[in-house]
């Protein structure tokens with residue numbers, strides 16, 4: 126969740142999940158999350174930096190998983 130808030134704060138100067146380029150979709154049945162990044166992502170890496178669980182990492186210089 127910190128990744129979502131960091132993205133909106135860094136890119137729009139607001140703490141608003143609706144503004145974030147990164148989204149988490151919860152699968153209620155499996156109790157898992159899927160992370161997706163929308164087109165506007167600037168590859169700044171702020172979301173990776175703030176994740177306490179190290180759930181995000183760069184896949185290559187332009188994308189991450």
Ligand code: SF4
Pocket residue numbers: 131132133135136145146147162165166167168169170171172173
């Ligand atoms: S890398 Fe993309 S999703 Fe992550 S904080 Fe930056 S703009 Fe947002």
